[in-house]
Amino acid sequence: MSFSVEKPGSPSPPPSVKKRTPRWSELWLKNSKKPLKNHVVFTMQLQPPTPTPTPTTKKFSQTPTPNLPKSDPITLLPDHLLLNILSKLPDSQRNPNSLVCKRWLNLQGRLVRSLRLFDWQFLHSGRLLFRFPNLTHVDLVSGCFFSPRNSGILLSHRVVSVHIGSGFSKSWKVCEDSLLPVEVVDRGLEVLASGCPNLRKLAVIGASELGLLSVADECLTLQELELQNCNDDVLRGIAACTNLQVLRLVGNVDGFYSSVVSDIGLTILAQGCKRLVKLELCGCEGSFDGIKAIGQCCLMLEELTIRDHRMDGGWLAGLSYCENLKTLRFQSCREIDPSPGPDEFLGCCPALERFHLQKCQLRDKKSVRAMFMVCGAVRELVFQDCWGLDNDMFSLAGTCRRVEFLSLEGCSLLTTEGLASVILSWKELQSLRVVSCKNIKDSEISPSLSTLFSVFKELKWRPNTKSLLPSSLVGTGMGKKGSKFFKRM
Amino acid sequence: MANNGENPSPDVGGKTVKLKADDGEIFEVEEAVAMELQTVKSFFDDDGVSYDTVVPLLNVSSTALAKVIQYCRRAVELRAKSGDDEGANEKAREEREGLEAELVREESDEGIKELILAANYLNIKDMLSFLCRAVGDRIKNKSVEYVRRFFVLENDFSPEEEERTRNEVAWAFEGVDAD
Numbered sequence: 001m002s003f004s005v006e007k008p009g010s011p012s013p014p015p016s017v018k019k020r021t022p023r024w025s026e027l028w029l030k031n032s033k034k035p036l037k038n039h040v041v042f043t044m045q046l047q048p049p050t051p052t053p054t055p056t057t058k059k060f061s062q063t064p065t066p067n068l069p070k071s072d073p074i075t076l077l078p079d080h081l082l083l084n085i086l087s088k089l090p091d092s093q094r095n096p097n098s099l100v101c102k103r104w105l106n107l108q109g110r111l112v113r114s115l116r117l118f119d120w121q122f123l124h125s126g127r128l129l130f131r132f133p134n135l136t137h138v139d140l141v142s143g144c145f146f147s148p149r150n151s152g153i154l155l156s157h158r159v160v161s162v163h164i165g166s167g168f169s170k171s172w173k174v175c176e177d178s179l180l181p182v183e184v185v186d187r188g189l190e191v192l193a194s195g196c197p198n199l200r201k202l203a204v205i206g207a208s209e210l211g212l213l214s215v216a217d218e219c220l221t222l223q224e225l226e227l228q229n230c231n232d233d234v235l236r237g238i239a240a241c242t243n244l245q246v247l248r249l250v251g252n253v254d255g256f257y258s259s260v261v262s263d264i265g266l267t268i269l270a271q272g273c274k275r276l277v278k279l280e281l282c283g284c285e286g287s288f289d290g291i292k293a294i295g296q297c298c299l300m301l302e303e304l305t306i307r308d309h310r311m312d313g314g315w316l317a318g319l320s321y322c323e324n325l326k327t328l329r330f331q332s333c334r335e336i337d338p339s340p341g342p343d344e345f346l347g348c349c350p351a352l353e354r355f356h357l358q359k360c361q362l363r364d365k366k367s368v369r370a371m372f373m374v375c376g377a378v379r380e381l382v383f384q385d386c387w388g389l390d391n392d393m394f395s396l397a398g399t400c401r402r403v404e405f406l407s408l409e410g411c412s413l414l415t416t417e418g419l420a421s422v423i424l425s426w427k428e429l430q431s432l433r434v435v436s437c438k439n440i441k442d443s444e445i446s447p448s449l450s451t452l453f454s455v456f457k458e459l460k461w462r463p464n465t466k467s468l469l470p471s472s473l474v475g476t477g478m479g480k481k482g483s484k485f486f487k488r489m
Numbered sequence: 490m491a492n493n494g495e496n497p498s499p500d501v502g503g504k505t506v507k508l509k510a511d512d513g514e515i516f517e518v519e520e521a522v523a524m525e526l527q528t529v530k531s532f533f534d535d536d537g538v539s540y541d542t543v544v545p546l547l548n549v550s551s552t553a554l555a556k557v558i559q560y561c562r563r564a565v566e567l568r569a570k571s572g573d574d575e576g577a578n579e580k581a582r583e584e585r586e587g588l589e590a591e592l593v594r595e596e597s598d599e600g601i602k603e604l605i606l607a608a609n610y611l612n613i614k615d616m617l618s619f620l621c622r623a624v625g626d627r628i629k630n631k632s633v634e635y636v637r638r639f640f641v642l643e644n645d646f647s648p649e650e651e652e653r654t655r656n657e658v659a660w661a662f663e664g665v666d667a668d
Contacts, residue, residue, distance in 0.1 A: 081609060081621060088625040091666070095658045096633045099651065101642045114665040122661035131657070137665065149660060 079107065087111055110134050114201075117143035120180060123188050129195030137201040138192065141228060144185055144205045146178045158332075159250050159282060160205070160228060175229065175257035179206045186211030193218035201246075205229050212237030226250070229257045232265035239272025247276060252283030252310065266290030270297035280305040287312035295321025305329040313339030316367070319374050320347025327354040328375065334361050340370030348376045356382040363388035365396070372399040379403060379428075385410040391418025398422050405458075407433040408440075416444035424448060431458035436465055506533075507543040508558075510551035515543065518558055525561040527612035546611065552600075553607040556592065560616060563588050593623040598639060601627070 086097065086107055098108045114137035115128075122128050123143065128135075141160060151163040155174060164174060189204065189211035199219040204211070205228035212234060215222065224246040227234060231251065238244070247269075251261035261284040269276075270293040277300050291311075294301065301322055306329070309315075316337040319325070328349070330336070340346065355378045362368050381403050383389060390413035397403075403426050408414065414437055423429055432453070434440060440463040445453075453459055506523035508516045520540070524530045529544050546554065564585065571581035596604065601624060608616040628636050637644065646654070 077606065077609065081605070081617065084617075084621045085625045085628075088622060089629055091664060093630060094664060097636065098658070099633050099646070099654060100636050100640075101645050102650075104642075105646075105654065112664060116663045116665050117661070118663065119657075119661040122657060127657065128662070139665065 082107055083111065105131070113137060115139070118147070119143060120184070120188060123191060124184075126191065126195070129191070133195070134198070135196050136198055138196065138199065139203040140188070140192075141203050141205045141226075143188075144180050145175070146180065157253055157256060160253060160256060162256075174255065175205075175253075179229070179257070182206060182208045182211075186214070190214040197221075200224060202226070203228070207234060209234050209237030213240055216240030216242075228253075229259050230261055230265075231259040232262055232268070235261070235265040235268045235272075238269055241273065243275065244273045245275055246278040247273065248280040248282070249284060250282040251285070252308075254283075254308075260285055262286055263290035263293075267293040270294040274298060274300075276301050278303040280307065281309065282307040283310065285310045285312070286315065288314045288318045291315050291318025292321045295319065295323065295325075298322075299324060301325055303327040303329075305331065306333065307331040309333055311337075313337055314341045316340050316370050316374050317346050319349055322349055324351050325349050326351055327356075328352060328378075329356045329358070330360050331358045332360065335364060336360070336362070336367035336371050338364070338367065340367055343370075343373065346370055346373050348374055350377060352378050354378065354380040354382070356384070357386050358382075358384045359386065361387050362393050365393065368393055369396045369399075372396050376400055377402060380405045382407040383409065383411055389413055391415060391421075394418050394422055398425055401426070402428050404428050405431040405433075407435075408437055409433070409435045411437045412439060415439045416441055416446075416449070420446060420449045424452060430456055432456055433458075433460040435460065435462045437463045504540050506540060508554065509543050509545045510549055510554045511547050512551050514551040514554075516551075516554060516558055518562070519565075521565050522558065522561045525565065525613055526557070527614070528610065531612075548610045549607045550603060553603050556604060557607055557611060557613065557616065560588065560592060561613065564615065589619045589623075593619070596623075598627065602640075 082104075086104075089097065094108055094112070098105045109131040110133060112132045113134060115132060115135055116139040117123055117128070120143045123140070142162065145162045147163040148165040151165055153164050153166060155162055155164050162174065162178065164178065185204065185207045189207055192202075193199070193215045197218060198221055199215070200221055201224035202215065202219075202222060203226035207227065212227075216237060217240065221243060222241050223243055225238075225241065225244055226248040227238075228250040230249045235249075238247075249261055249265075249269075252258045261281070263286045266281075266284070266286045267290055270290075274297055276294075276298040279294070279298070279301060281304075286309075295318060302324055304319075304322065304325055304327070308331070314337065317340065319328070352375055355375045376399050378400050379402055381397065381400065384407070389411045394411075394414055395418065406423065406426075406429065408419070416439075419434070419440060423432070429452075442461075442463070453461075504520040505517050506520055506529065508518060508523065508526075508529065510516070523544075528546075532538065532544050533540065549557075567581045567585050567588075571578040593601065601620065605617070605620045605624060608620055628639055631639075636642075644651075
């Protein structure tokens with residue numbers, strides 16, 4: 001089909017047309033300049049982004065079919081369709097797909113949102129931002145270390161893992177030897193911030209407040225932050241992160257690094273991050289004043305996790321200022337509170353619903369008692385692998401009158417009688433879970449206890465299991481002690 | 490396969506629309522079916538365009554157009570069947586999925602590519618969606634070479650660039666599953 005077409009006067013640059021639907025009727029019926037532009041634009045839409053120059057603007061053949069080679073029409077697929085196809089492929093195929101051709105490297109990179117960095121140079125050179133323009137979650141912690149590439153040694157802690165060389169320092173200052181200098185980390189943060197305006201989650205170690213400020217300036221959507229090797233000075237930059245909701249501060253990790261987060265830092269944090277919902281303090285110092293400041297300023301705080309703390313005595317009472325706190329966790333705490341202070345000043349967290357204790361030492365009666373008083377309103381109580389929880393200590397939990405769910409795991413000092421004396425007094429108790437508590441014996445269950453069990457909504461009673469073997473390993477002899485494990489071949 | 494004679498005009502006196510493929514072959518389809526093709530719909534949305542006008546679809550081959558029309562016809566029928574009744578909806582959905590699977594199963598790689606280009610050109614959202622999925626299935630877990638052959642792509646990396654990209658993948662970063 002042919003029609004006569006007015007040649008365009010001069011090849012004007014086509015307007016940006018992503019949103020414009022092509023008007024066919026204009027194209028074919030109305031003989032005006034406008035449709036030609038649209039046609040050019042429409043054709044251009046079908047072109048792949050790779051720079052293959054096609055002279056569609058200059059000359060028009062009689063039939064306005066796009067001047068594209070017939071042999072590979074699939075290159076006409078626009079980006080959004082290819083992205084659609086690529087996004088449905090498994091993650092394992094991302095890396096091979098990136099090697100198909102340059103266009104695919106670009107497209108595949110656009111689909112990646114979360115990344116963990118290992119090589120700082122990849123960020124510093126700008127290559128990270130070039131390849132992955134749409135990042136929202138970035139974990140830089142592993143990249144902040146000088147790590148030998150082929151190291152077979154992974155030194156791992158709950159919050160940080162690093163590959164180390166076999167010649168690492170004898171004084172166990174792993175991090176101090178191999179952390180990148182502060183200026184380098186700050187510069188990297190600056191580069192990252194400039195290229196990731198939509199950053200939502202960031203984890204970094206060894207930054208200073210300058211690096212943090214550059215992130216805060218550019219990445220207004222930053223919601224989650226993890227700062228390792230953090231000290232009071234670094235926290236000066238945190239007030240600029242106005243949308244921060246989730247924060248984890250790691251001051252001290254034994255054997256890795258040691259920095260001090262004290263009341264000063266906690267107060268700065270409290271005053272700057274009023275929108276905080278979830279806070280985790282690992283290896284931090286501080287005292288009543290710091291916790292009180294957080295409670296008074298961070299009114300939306302719902303979850304607080306205290307791990308391996310080094311806080312001064314009397315800090316527990318500060319928790320009662322956290323009026324919206326719903327979940328409280330103590331993890332790996334060597335002591336709860338050496339001197340909690342008089343009862344009348346302890347207070348109680350009014351909105352607390354869940355209290356979880358993991359791997360804590362509960363050996364000091366005074367502090368455990370104070371702890372239960374502060375958490376008196378709790379509905380869900382979970383003990384996991386805690387030391388020192390004998391009958392006496394557990395009886396202090398009777399202060400919590402509203403418990404509806406209790407979970408005990410790995411509490412080897414508690415006996416059935418000790419358990420019974422508390423839970424029989426809990427009128428609201430509906431669910432119970434007892435796993436791997438070797439001194440709780442089935443034979444000691446009293447009639448009143450079994451009556452109580454029968455009315456529970458949920459009951460998981462496995463005090464004798466040492467560990468639960470996955471069903472795939474049953475029968476292989478794994479988990480059995482001694483000679484039975486090693487069979488004669 | 491398809492030609493004029495295959496499209497009986499509905500008795501209701503519903504309008505039909507004429508579509509012309511790249512080789513000049515003309516397909517007469519019911520209006521409802523033709524409007525599934527957004528490109529055609531836009532063509533007629535304009536004022537003053539009568540429905541008698543033949544719509545030229547110069548980027549679509551007659552084989553592809555025939556299949557598209559066949560799919561859209563069935564899709565329109567199935568949509569009419571499903572109403573408020575959940576059971577009927579469910580059945581219609583299953584039938585449609587069966588239709589899509591059948592269409593895709595019979596196609597060669599070339600055929601699928603041609604169809605997806607046609608569906609893109611004609612702007613048919615549903616068809617594009619399952620065709621993309623079908624293409625994805627065909628290249629899932631396939632090697633780089635296979636993917637290049639499928640899409641007829643050339644490796645335009647220089648050896649240094651390719652080496653650098655491989656190194657980056659091995660040492661520099663690791664993708665993390667989103668929460």
